[in-house]
Amino acid sequence: MKSWISFLLPEDEYKEKKLLYFISEGATIVILYLIVMFIMSNFFQISAKPTIVIAICIFGFYVFSRYILSGIEYTDIATKVDYKKQLRVTRIKSIGFVVLFLSLQVLFVNFPTNLNEWVDIIGMSVSGGVVLFIFEYISLKRSYEKNKDLIE
C-alpha cells in the first residue's frame, strides 16, 4: 500500500506497521489535546503560539519515545558480542557529536572570548552528547533485549 508518507517509512513491514501505529497514536493524542485547548479557550485566555508549539512537542516526544522504547531500531543486535560492539559505536558517535557541535559553534557561530562563554559552549555540547548517548543506549538495550529472545 502506497501513500505520500511512504517515503518516511521503513522498508521492513513490521517496522513500518509499528511506526504507523506510533504516528497514529501521537496524532490522536494531539487531536485530544487540541480539543481540550479549544474548549478551555472559552473560559481562559490562551495564546495560539505556545499551544501549537506544545502540540508539536507532544507529537514529536510521543512518537520518538515509543520508537526508542519499542526496540525496533537495531534489528540485527541479538548477541552479547554485537551489543558490546554497537555500544562502542554509540559511544564514539556521541563523542563525535560533542566534538563536531563544539567545533561548529566555535568556528562559525560564536567564538568564546572568556571563560564563562567557553564553559557555556562546552557544557551545551557535552549535554547534547550525553542526551544523544542516553537515547541511543535505551534504544540499543531495548532492541538487544527484544532480539535475543528471537535468535535462531
Place this chain on the structure above:
Amino acid sequence: MKNNVKIIRMNASITQEELARKVGVTRQTIGLIEKGKYNPSLQLCISIAKELNKTLDELFWEVDAE
C-alpha cells in the same frame, strides 16, 4: 499465529539473516514471525514460502492433533 517457519527454515539450513535478506525484511521480523508474535502480510508469507520451497499450507496452516 503458530507456524512451521522455524522448523522448515532450519531443515533447509538457512539462517534467519539469510531468509530475511532474501525476502526483504529484517532478521527481527523473521524472528517475530517464527515465535508467532507477528502475523506477516500475505505478500510476505508468499515470499517466505517461495524461498523455502514450501506451500502456504505447509508453513502456516495449523492442524489440530486428533
